[in-house]
Amino acid sequence: MAKIKLALYWAASCGGCEIAQLQIGEKILKLIEVADIVFWPVAIDVKYKDVEAMPNQSIDVCLFNGAIRTSEQKHMAKMLREKSKVLIAYGACAYNGGIPGLANLYNRQMIFDRAYLETPSTLNNEKTIPQTKYQAPEGILTIPEFFDTVHSLAQTVDVDYIIPGCPPEERTTWLALESLIENKLPPRGTVISHNAKAVCDDCPRKKDVKKVTKFYRPFQIIPEPEICLLEQGLPCAGMCTRGGCGAPCPQANMPCTGCYGPVEGVTDQGSHFLSALASVIDSNDPDQIQKIIDDIPDPAGTFYRYTLPQSLLGRARIK
């Protein structure tokens, strides 16, 4: 049997997905037995022009991580879609926009002003800001365009499967790779994970009545080790987040932040998180409710930490 042709690419991401891919450990030898890696910028020296020269549909599977925020990433997403039979969104950024997607609370101008002019550690007297074209003595230099709005991979091209997580847990990555090796891929469009129910279903903490009179940030308390973190006032996204990760964060005293994306059947994870969190506030007095809400300094970043581009609003309105 001919080997599977596998490509891996990174767009707007942190590099954590590459580490997650290597986390499968010695199982990578099993993967190499059946697959040839034809493109993987982090590890092998194959240029964009080499990918361009490949015939359409010649790559069997492409694992694409990262969101789309520049013209280069958009170009590569389109090219890899054309060249690949199966395109898999790997990780929270490709799936829902991820952490880079929080940039949608701003636009390019605001981000550039902050990054190149306003940050206290920046010394930029000439007020240099990246431009897509620059006339150097040697000729014209170009860099990709930076978009106002970050998009998920599925908002840019058609996606066949999704592997969730920031980064995906080793077990989730292997679940997908195994089904690929054994040629038992699930129906197209599946979000591949061990559990379609919420993270709470994976979480071994004891769950009882939820009534909260104060919300804490993780550094403010040392939680009791066996009781549900939400009951202790930590905003935990477990109830609105797809399980399958095995709930490692709550077991390490950190509330779930929602990286596996919404539970099956939900599209807008953040508004469900908001709804559930507000409902457990134990007060019927508007002033006290407001005081408890003040404990959550960044609602948008808390509720849409990994899903802002894919959410109902998609981005902030800049006046």
Added chain:
Amino acid sequence: MSWEPKIVGFLCNWCSYRGADLAGIARIHSAPNVRVIRVPCSTRVEPSFVLKAFRSGADGVLILGCHPGDCHYIEGNYKTMRRVPLLKKMLAQFGIEEERLRLSWVSASEGAKYASIVNDMTEKVRALGPLNLNNAGGKHGKD
């Protein structure tokens, strides 16, 4: 053609919807800008409904429920009372002004109050202008 504010109103079946009915029966004049959706309880209005209304072109969203203590389902309106301020705080981060979302309590006998809330909100949203989410950041949708 001049712009008119579009307001989606989620009205609780047991109190506010009847209050709106009363306003109509009593022929109290109120602005025609609210599109009323009858819901079993104000807490049926998930935050995602509000976002979807804005996303679909609403310039304002009005949620009306029974007075605290009067909920047909005992404590539904208390849950709404907790969600709306948190939702408002988040909407501010999205550049959606606080006045575009309003929660008020209207009983079945408060037709006049219903009319005054609708008139007041319509004027406040009119003063804010169109929400225009489709041009939110310059470009929206597929870049």
